[in-house]
Amino acid sequence: MRANIRRGERTRVVIVGCGLGGLKLAVSLRHSGFQVVVVDKNNYNQFPPLIYQVASAGLEPSNIAFPIRRLFQGYPHYYFRMAEVKSIDENEKAIQTSVGTIHYDYLVLGMGATTNFFGNEQIAHNAIPMKTVSDAMALRNHILHNLELAETETDADKRQKFMNVVIVGGGPSGVEIAGALAEMKKYVVPRDYPDLADRMHIYLVNSGDRLLKAMDKKSSATAEKELVRKGVHVRKGWRVTDYDGRVVRMKNGETIESANVIWVSGVKANTIAGLPDEAVGHAGRLLCDRMNRVKGMTDVFAIGDQSLIEGDAAWPQGHPQLAQVALQQAENVARNIVRKEHGQDMRPFVYKNLGTMATIGRKAAVAEIGRWKFGGLTAWLLWLVVHLRSILGVKNKFFVLLNWLWNYVNYKQSLRLILRSNREK
Numbered sequence: 338m339r340a341n342i343r344r345g346e347r348t349r350v351v352i353v354g355c356g357l358g359g360l361k362l363a364v365s366l367r368h369s370g371f372q373v374v375v376v377d378k379n380n381y382n383q384f385p386p387l388i389y390q391v392a393s394a395g396l397e398p399s400n401i402a403f404p405i406r407r408l409f410q411g412y413p414h415y416y417f418r419m420a421e422v423k424s425i426d427e428n429e430k431a432i433q434t435s436v437g438t439i440h441y442d443y444l445v446l447g448m449g450a451t452t453n454f455f456g457n458e459q460i461a462h463n464a465i466p467m468k469t470v471s472d473a474m475a476l477r478n479h480i481l482h483n484l485e486l487a488e489t490e491t492d493a494d495k496r497q498k499f500m501n502v503v504i505v506g507g508g509p510s511g512v513e514i515a516g517a518l519a520e521m522k523k524y525v526v527p528r529d530y531p532d533l534a535d536r537m538h539i540y541l542v543n544s545g546d547r548l549l550k551a552m553d554k555k556s557s558a559t560a561e562k563e564l565v566r567k568g569v570h571v572r573k574g575w576r577v578t579d580y581d582g583r584v585v586r587m588k589n590g591e592t593i594e595s596a597n598v599i600w601v602s603g604v605k606a607n608t609i610a611g612l613p614d615e616a617v618g619h620a621g622r623l624l625c626d627r628m629n630r631v632k633g634m635t636d637v638f639a640i641g642d643q644s645l646i647e648g649d650a651a652w653p654q655g656h657p658q659l660a661q662v663a664l665q666q667a668e669n670v671a672r673n674i675v676r677k678e679h680g681q682d683m684r685p686f687v688y689k690n691l692g693t694m695a696t697i698g699r700k701a702a703v704a705e706i707g708r709w710k711f712g713g714l715t716a717w718l719l720w721l722v723v724h725l726r727s728i729l730g731v732k733n734k735f736f737v738l739l740n741w742l743w744n745y746v747n748y749k750q751s752l753r754l755i756l757r758s759n760r761e762k
């Protein structure tokens with residue numbers, strides 16, 4: 338077994354995915370006495386809510402990602418393996434990974450979700466997703482590179498293609514990246530590319546009839562008004578059907594020429610082979626009972642974006658794929674595994690909705706906390722505090738705060754480097 342972990346006498350909990358949920362679960366088990374094995378295909382934990390700021394050259398990737406091995410230093414009986422999990426063999430109580438087989442007593446799947454292109458290969462090939470720190474870096478390089486190409490392009494139509502940015506999807510990610518790029522258009526482009534000032538156009542294309550459909554209508558209207566005020570062209574009721582790398586085509590016959598298409602229009606759960614068919618629900622999410630146990634499996638749990646709990650009357654379609662859901666489910670599963678080991682009954686998951694927020698560039702955001710729905714500067718300041726608190730590491734918190742303060746006063750940050758390996762070029 339190349340994964341090379343001594344089995345020992347302890348109960349072994351294997352956690353697949355060290356994202357928001359997986360990490361919370363691992364930390365919650367630190368006093369359990371279990372052997373905890375964490376497996377992730379990356380060697381870092383990332384903070385997705387700030388990925389759009391990396392994509393728009395507002396933050397460095399290292400500000401929102403933290404090395405996993407550092408996180409478990411000093412935790413006894415913890416093992417980390419950087420490996421891609423391929424499949425599960427329930428009879429053997431084992432997972433197959435890119436570094437070998439790992440056996441478990443309890444398995445928790447927290448593999449999150451990935452971009453859903455709804456089977457359109459051409460869009461998947463040509464558009465840029467914004468799900469990971471690597472996607473964000475690719476996006477930042479792509480947009481900055483196209484600005485450089487626009488600068489030297491003499492054909493007006495071709496130049497405009499480099500300057501048009503089309504964001505597909507009017508959820509929180511679409512609204513946030515649109516707001517951030519609108520600021521780039523206003524403050525960065527005229528300074529760095531004086532010949533291109535006013536030529537950049539940002540389109541936010543949404544198939545539904547309002548932005549932020551998971552939020553209240555008032556928040557949707559506030560977000561749209563603010564984006565339009567910042568110069569974003571909001572297109573509602575437009576469904577993208579194709580993108581060949583040059584022209585974005587809509588179902589209603591409209592087209593936009595663009596070399597920069599950002600796809601934030603849908604997600605599907607990550608998965609592995611060997612899961613029972615009966616457990617696979619909408620968009621690949623694993624159907625679970627109220628204890629997050631995967632349907633038809635024993636001692637296998639799924640949490641966060643990958644899971645879909647059935648039977649909660651308050652959330653008949655399952656819980657939203659949000660950070661708080663992943664974090665709270667992780668804590669409940671940790672408690673339940675300990676309870677089961679002590680011969681106690683497990684307790685069902687009850688989601689405590691702490692609220693939702695989205696930023697719309699600097700000094701503007703929308704927030705919904707319980708009955709309170711508000712926007713503007715107050716919502717934006719609250720957003721800053723909440724997100725700063727959630728970032729891992731004192732150094733990261735410090736640098737993010739410093740970046741935000743610096744950008745707030747002059748927007749002259751110097752992160753606009755196009756950094757690519759030779760192989761990528």
Ligand SMILES: Cc1cc2nc3c(=O)[nH]c(=O)nc-3n(C[C@H](O)[C@H](O)[C@H](O)COP(=O)(O)OP(=O)(O)OC[C@H]3O[C@@H](n4cnc5c(N)ncnc54)[C@H](O)[C@@H]3O)c2cc1C
Nearest residue numbers: 354356357358378385386422448449641642658659660663
């Ligand atoms: C751009 C963006 C912005 C967001 N903004 C917000 C926000 O403002 N507020 C909010 O509440 N939520 C937000 N979310 C959603 C939130 O980030 C997710 O709900 C949350 O991260 C889910 O946690 P998770 O543990 O289920 O999955 P993740 O945090 O996605 O972690 C999954 C982990 O599994 C690993 N993995 C995947 N496949 C494998 C494999 N085969 N083998 C090994 N490891 C694997 C991945 O590397 C990753 O580390 C945002 C998401 C994105 C992408």
